[in-house]
Amino acid sequence: MEADKPAPLRVDAETAIILREAYHKIEALYRGDHYNLYNYVRAVVGKIAAVDTFYVGFLQGTSRVRYPYGFDSGKYEEPDTHNFGPSGQTAWLLKHRQTYRYAYDDGAVLRAGHRFGDSKRESADVVTVPLFRPVPSGDGQLFGMISMHTYEPNTYDDNVVRAFEWICGVVARVLTREVEDRDALRRLPAGDGVPNLLTSDHVMEYLAHRIGTLREIAGEAMVEPAAASPVVQEYLTRLVQAAEQIQSELIEMMLDTDLGPEQRYASLTKAQQGVAVLLVDGLDNDQLAAELGISLNTVKTHLSAILKKYQMATRAQVADDIRKYLAR
Numbered sequence: 001m002e003a004d005k006p007a008p009l010r011v012d013a014e015t016a017i018i019l020r021e022a023y024h025k026i027e028a029l030y031r032g033d034h035y036n037l038y039n040y041v042r043a044v045v046g047k048i049a050a051v052d053t054f055y056v057g058f059l060q061g062t063s064r065v066r067y068p069y070g071f072d073s074g075k076y077e078e079p080d081t082h083n084f085g086p087s088g089q090t091a092w093l094l095k096h097r098q099t100y101r102y103a104y105d106d107g108a109v110l111r112a113g114h115r116f117g118d119s120k121r122e123s124a125d126v127v128t129v130p131l132f133r134p135v136p137s138g139d140g141q142l143f144g145m146i147s148m149h150t151y152e153p154n155t156y157d158d159n160v161v162r163a164f165e166w167i168c169g170v171v172a173r174v175l176t177r178e179v180e181d182r183d184a185l186r187r188l189p190a191g192d193g194v195p196n197l198l199t200s201d202h203v204m205e206y207l208a209h210r211i212g213t214l215r216e217i218a219g220e221a222m223v224e225p226a227a228a229s230p231v232v233q234e235y236l237t238r239l240v241q242a243a244e245q246i247q248s249e250l251i252e253m254m255l256d257t258d259l260g261p262e263q264r265y266a267s268l269t270k271a272q273q274g275v276a277v278l279l280v281d282g283l284d285n286d287q288l289a290a291e292l293g294i295s296l297n298t299v300k301t302h303l304s305a306i307l308k309k310y311q312m313a314t315r316a317q318v319a320d321d322i323r324k325y326l327a328r
Helices: 013-029 034-048 088-096 108-112 158-186 200-220 230-256 260-268 269-281 285-292 296-311 315-326
Strands: 051-059 062-070 081-084 124-134 143-148
Touching: 013 034, 013 158, 034 062, 034 143, 034 158, 034 230, 051 230, 062 230, 062 296, 081 230, 088 108, 088 124, 088 143, 124 158, 143 158, 200 230, 260 315, 269 285, 269 296, 269 315, 285 296, 296 315
Parallel strands: none
Antiparallel strands: 051 062, 051 143, 062 081, 124 143
16 A cells, blocks of 8 residues: 555655665675675765764673774774673663764764774764664564764754664674575574584684784785885785685674673573582582682572573582673
8 A cells, every 4th residue: 555655764765776776785795794795885885975983883681792804094993792781872772762863962972982092082973773683572673883073063964864773774784694505504403412602702802803903914014115116015905805704704703703602601590600600610519609709509499490500500600600601
């Protein structure tokens, strides 16, 4: 029915042409290629408005955001991970579940959290769009964000914001479809002995930083007189770009690491957590009671609840699981 049609996006004609072209290219070229997807989105947004800083972030666990992609003033930013607090942009997005604009509070939320871009300069206009994926009930799960900044004030008008929200929605749907496809594959019988890969983000972080070192070496080589040959420059440029892409992909792979230890620990009460952490040190029941200043019966009650929540048979198994959580 005519009344069921969605309302047209209120952007100007030139912007609509840019977005329509971007949609078709994203669908055709960038499914599964996240680094180049983000690169392309940044370029598209740059056709509509000035973009000095651009980044993509994904929530993981209860307090972390992983940033697999970022650029500032045309330079690639190192992928990184940060714990977010109660006052920055991530907390604001989780609370309000809508796009954040610098004009809402003159950048107060932006300044309260982790800084992006040139630390010597302050962003004068910002738009940060939350990314949602559908859930069976509710308004959707907020799983990430895409943000653009500029050092010039009053840059992002309503036309720019609507266009940015629209293309971020396209990115969210692309990423959601990939997750749905992976979930469908996981339902297939895998057979015995298939290892559970991606269980240690320490390995991923190490690889990401080591590849960053290689990227820096290639960048230094590019300015050497001996590397002035166009052929050499082309190879070095390709090496730098490949390293950037691998770093970005490694950070995103961390999103698939095992969150079980964190989730199980978070399911415990504060009192149970106090007992659980001491299990790592191998304390027996009497030692636990003395250390925590509680009765032996209370220790046994806490241990019984912990084993039930962890669905494990022995305290040694729980200790190993908590050790993984503490070492994350």
